[in-house]
Amino acid sequence: MDFAAQKAILKTKYGENKLQYTAHLAALWLKKLYHRPFRNIYAYGKGNKISYCPEGLKIYIWGNGNVIDIDPSVSFFQGKIEIGEGQSPTNNCIVKIGAKSSAAGIHISLREDNSTITIGKNCMFSWGIKIWNTDFHAIYSETTKECLNIGKAITIGDHVWLGQATYVLKNTTIAENSIVGAGAIVSKKFTEPNVIIAGIPARVVKRGINWSSATPNNYLKDGSFSF
Ligand SMILES: CC(C)(COP(=O)(O)OP(=O)(O)OC[C@H]1O[C@@H](n2cnc3c(N)ncnc32)[C@H](O)[C@@H]1OP(=O)(O)O)[C@@H](O)C(=O)NCCC(=O)NCCS
Numbered sequence: 001m002d003f004a005a006q007k008a009i010l011k012t013k014y015g016e017n018k019l020q021y022t023a024h025l026a027a028l029w030l031k032k033l034y035h036r037p038f039r040n041i042y043a044y045g046k047g048n049k050i051s052y053c054p055e056g057l058k059i060y061i062w063g064n065g066n067v068i069d070i071d072p073s074v075s076f077f078q079g080k081i082e083i084g085e086g087q088s089p090t091n092n093c094i095v096k097i098g099a100k101s102s103a104a105g106i107h108i109s110l111r112e113d114n115s116t117i118t119i120g121k122n123c124m125f126s127w128g129i130k131i132w133n134t135d136f137h138a139i140y141s142e143t144t145k146e147c148l149n150i151g152k153a154i155t156i157g158d159h160v161w162l163g164q165a166t167y168v169l170k171n172t173t174i175a176e177n178s179i180v181g182a183g184a185i186v187s188k189k190f191t192e193p194n195v196i197i198a199g200i201p202a203r204v205v206k207r208g209i210n211w212s213s214a215t216p217n218n219y220l221k222d223g224s225f226s227f
Helices: 003-014 018-034 216-221
Strands: 041-044 057-062 067-070 077-083 094-097 102-110 116-119 129-132 153-156 195-198 203-207
Touching: 003 018, 057 067, 067 077, 077 094
Parallel strands: 041 057, 057 077, 067 094, 077 102, 094 116, 102 129, 116 153
Antiparallel strands: 195 203
């Protein structure tokens, strides 16, 4: 219900009692203010761009020139996206979330400059999902001192289903129409489409599959599957 309609209802309810009317109106206004989508965005730095933040998602940015590009059709995407942190500002990262993708509970994190996370269209992510394009702490060569674990790009193709409590780690790829089994840890590039990836470390356990967000019951009733 929009604010004007709520005001009209309150007017009818309280009639001449202006004090109660004003108090109730003020409470509604505060509630509305608290729930405004921009309350979910905390960006510290310059030149950061956020195209859109669906309700239920929190975005934290510490750094400059980062881009969060979420398709406006993404309505259900619960969780948190973090770029950088107070002690470690992070710059020029890109996070893209494609049309109609959804997540019930996700933690996306980037800590390396110029790194990217790309999520395709029509993806379905379950609860307890981590997509971390960083290990958060450096691993280096004992001899050369070179940093060995820099997060660069995570790519998740169109129509990928991540099962409950999966970890998608730095520099990984999951190709389109694939499924990641519950509890998997994905730590390398899976470029073959239409596969099921599962286990720790994740490996391909089935090929030549696809999936639907319908329950198996409804999928069968629908008649779209025949024996
Ligand atoms: C990934 C999944 C969908 C695959 O289902 P499936 O096609 O029926 O797979 P199968 O049971 O035939 O398993 C195939 C192989 O993968 C293994 N496997 C399946 N899921 C696994 C998992 N989560 N972790 C590790 N291994 C797994 C099986 O043990 C089997 O191994 P084998 O070939 O050595 O015997 C399912 O196992 C799963 O993880 N379901 C949970 C989905 C979920 O999280 N839903 C929450 C709502 S979004």
